[in-house]
Amino acid sequence: MNRPFAEWRGGPGSHTVVAVCPRAERTARSAVRVTPGRGTRRSTRRRDGDAQPRMEPGGLDSPGTGLSETDRRQAVHARSRGVFGTLIQIESVTKRYPDGTTAVDGLSLEIPDGSITVLVGPSGCGKTTTLRMINRMVEQTSGRILLDGADIREQPVSTLRRSMGYVIQNAGLFPHRTIVDNIATVPRMLGWDRRRARERARELMERVGLDGALARRYPYQLSGGQQQRVGVARALAADPPVLLMDEPFSAVDPIVRKSLQAELLRIQEELGKTIVFVTHDIDEAIRIGDMVAVLRTGGKLAQFAPPDELLSSPADAFVEDFLGTDRGIRRLSFFGSDGLELTTQPVLPAGADAAQAARAAASGAPYVLLTDAEGRPRGWAEAKGGPAGGEPELLPTGRPFVAGRESLRDALDCAVLSPTGWAVAVDDQGKVVGVVSQEAIGAAIRSAHAARQDGDGAGGADRADATRAGAVT
Amino acid sequence: MSLFQFISDFFRDNANWHGAYGIPHRLLEHVEYSLIALGIAAGIALPVGLVTGHTGRGGNALALVATAARALPSYGLLVLMFFWLGLGLTPVMIPLVALAVPPILVTTYEAMRTLDPAPVDAARGMGMGPAAVLFQVELPSALPLVLSGLRSAAIQVVSTTAIAATVSLGGLGRFVVDGLYQQNYTIVVGGATLIAGLALVTIALFWLVGRFVVSPGVRGRR
């Protein structure tokens, strides 16, 4: 859980050279997958396909990550749910209250299986109501909701709810029960014996990154973030195919929120649940959503699209306004840094001889990057000074980016923050693999935009983005 | 201190410890009356408080009931009930129950109202039925306040049961009333001490019960 934000997809210890930016990959996938229409139903397969390349080289699945194990589990899980998996279809659902207010107005959504769908919008947009209609905490006035093709009203409400994990804002832990008993609630309701339920609970505590020592504590003894983890574990306890999350992270501070989001994505990677996630925070929506539904006040759908598409081509002024001004920069998170042309010419390894130094200085770059014996960046030295013997004055390198695994946004950020205007690329061990200039990054952004445009024929907003991104560069 | 002298005289008098007029028997009577009154009151007030608190309706009506019941003088009600109903346990139970209902009712209602809605929502979302939500989630969390209402009622009932003696019933009030009639201050003070002692024991008892039935998770939070 303490791993940096971008790490969970790849997992620690990965030494893969095929630097796949999970974000970009994911987005590309969603873009295909989410094209409205029946085709989306096939999305389950994507999971299985996904697992393949990762398992093959064994690179990402280095021992300890348990990914291969979880993927197998997930595959089993997917199979047990049938080929097509769960899919929630919301069909022109309206919720009107007796006092006349309309919370949700003719909403239709197809929530794809095995992915995270985020409902986002300002307060009063009916996002929570929509979520609560899925487990019938709220009954719709008209329209219908299908789960796996069957109307949710066909089964007893308690059965329906027990098949869906439910996580809410303040976790809603039972104050009178210990952590382990909180998590064991649904299994116990399903008739598991106490020992098995507790065993399962402890297993889940580990999964959500909770220290087992907390098991016998009571909720009030936990921090907000820990409580929220318990909430997630409790929702997962009976292994429900669907997870409903109602602003689960909005009551914790930004740092904790970020780690919880990361944790959720990691868990999702392992379990492949169908998650419906409600938030009012568009950044959160973009960070974790495979699909994002933007709702406007009055309970109307404004746009339903993958986050990348949302950023590149907002459907209207409302969505654009809701996204905020820097969506160009933010969208860069969806472009992998693998396409960047790295150069090793200005890199001067420790113990290099004068000739190497001269070559580095002559590379055309104004600065030379010195590395230590392990190949980690030490600092920038002026190329012109070039004294091989004496120790030159070094400028700090700032934070390097992990080539391939981190996005263009990270690369750009490194370049902007670097005193030399050059970003340092490292591998997962922190070893320098090359450097890249702001100009080169700008070029990469432009070509990535162009490629994306060719790929999905998205609207002209892309160009504006690219221009804006270029301007920053 | 002369008061102490009276008290120790009372407890040292062997005659006060035996028979139908002795301390043990009077104490049992007192506890019996108190338990009956408390039982009836809890039987009325707990369900009503739970339901009204659960639904959130009737809060203002409850406030009225509480004020009105507080305003009724128990002893006066007892005398009135004696006139209307004659001798017996019923005329005693009416003022005692009237005394005990409001604290239980009000605290139960408040306990249910001030519950954190999140766990309840979560419980419903997990597929718990209304009864399960009430007994497994709401009640355990509301327990400290509900218990304090019961304690409040119990203390008042134990104290007030003394008036039963004014309409010829037993209980520890017997010592006080008889002593006042017989001009025997020793008995008066002895009985009064016993009543106060019983009230304090009641506090201790509820404290103990709280230790056992209230989850540490709820207790720790308060």
Add this chain to the structure above:
Amino acid sequence: MTSHSQSSTGPRHLRAAAILLAATTAAALLAGCSDSSSSSDTPNGSASSTGGKSKPKDPLAGAAPKSGTVVVGSNNFAESVVLMDVYGEALKAKGINVQYKPDIGTREITYGLVKNGSVTVLPEYNGSLLSYLDKTAAPTSIEATTAAIEAKLDPSLTMLDPAAAEDKDSLTVNAQTAAKYHLTSQSTIADLAKVGGQIVVGGSPEFQKRQQGLPGLKSQYGLTPKSFKPLDAGGPLTVSALKDNSVQAADVFTTDASITREKFVTLQDPKKLFGFANVQPMVSKAGLTPDAVAALNAVSAKLDTQALLSMDDQVQNQKKDPLDVAQAWLKSVGLGG
């Protein structure tokens, strides 16, 4: 009291004591102010040793009256209040300043108050008073009774002339019990004693301890009831308890209207346990002028049992105010003001 009973713990004890002290001081101050506004409240002037039978100081004893006023008191039953009004109003008619102290309580309390001077005049019943003063006395005439009382009475007190009016305590059974054990108005307490083990006797709480009560019933008639139920001094509790048979026999005043109404049977008392019960004022010697004594004796001279019955009836059955009843009777015998 908290300060004593919790003396084990230091700070709490001190705080409780402080609270109590503050409250006591303040309340005492205010009580001082409020005295002037009420006539029934008297300052706690004398702390003389009074009343209690073996106690150096009895807290239940009252306080002394203001000088220059005659305080007429009564016990805690209706007839005593009427008598208080009768004697008091007669004094008033003579222009004497009268203060009433009604419903004081039982004889156990009132005797102490007359003795310590906080009550000047108290309508008493001679036999009952004697029995309270001397458990063994068994006088055979009214005069002998008065003499016996005077012999035992506190030197500061004296008895005035007895009235002809008589109202005794009695052991009275309810109709069911009378029928069950074939008791008639000719039966005696001794007849009841034969079935005593099945009888619940009721009476004012002090009946359990005083000579004209359970102790006397046992020593004179060998009556040991199954149990005793504490009620009130011949008041509604007693009547109810007899009526609903929660007691089978009870101490009822012979003038009580409910005896005929409810068909109760009063048992004969051949051993004179309840003795004579003529109305007779007990007075504090120091508190009365000869005029006042004459006025009180004049009342006693006119007061017969018939008058008493009539007045009781007006108060208890016709719900008239005792003061009105007393004034009306005084007027009818020419003693009114």
Add this chain to the structure above:
Amino acid sequence: MSGGAGFFDIPSDLQHSYAGLIGIHMQEAMIPVGIGLAVALPLGQLCVRFRWLYPPVLWVTTVLYAIPSLTFFVFLIDYTGATRTTVMIPLTVYSLVVLVPAIVDGVRSVPQDTLSAATAMGLGPVQRYLQVQLPLAVPAIIAGLRVATASSISLVSVGALIGNQGALGNLLQDAILYHRSNLALNSVVTIAVLAVLTDIVLVLLRMALTPWLPRSGKAAGRAARATAVEPSTEAALLEDAAS
């Protein structure tokens, strides 16, 4: 004078008219509340100032409140006789133990920000107490006063058991004495009406003193409901109301 006594005909032995009895009753009931308030205000402020003081004080108040009024009266006879003072001292103590938690919770519920703002404006501790804390604590104090007055008015009648010091409660004794159940009804109804009227006056007083608060509402209802319980429970309720 007609023969049968009417509902409001008070037996002469009580030596007061109906109105007179009401006057005495209110005097016997309200003086203790007044003294209780006068003592509770500084005591409450001490408890706010020295936090460690409050739990033991709350404990003592709970215990004191558990002592039956009759016990209290009877014990005091030893010191103050069967007088009105004997009735008023316990009532004072009860008022005190009800008011202290109310005041402490009231003053404590004043938001720290408000206090900081007051301090920042240069108000001294005394000014801050009088101008900020006390006014903002008024609703809680009045809630406590309502508990105290209601119980005080009702408990005065128990004084009838110890030498006729029960004012309207003495009617109960007379009801028994003269077999007049109407007197008992009169006593109960009058006492209840007095308690309710006093309660209304206090509510109106609260409205007058706190124009910035909504006229009615949750807090008011809660305060009213808090009038049925003993001090520590009351404290718990008020705490919830404040949070």
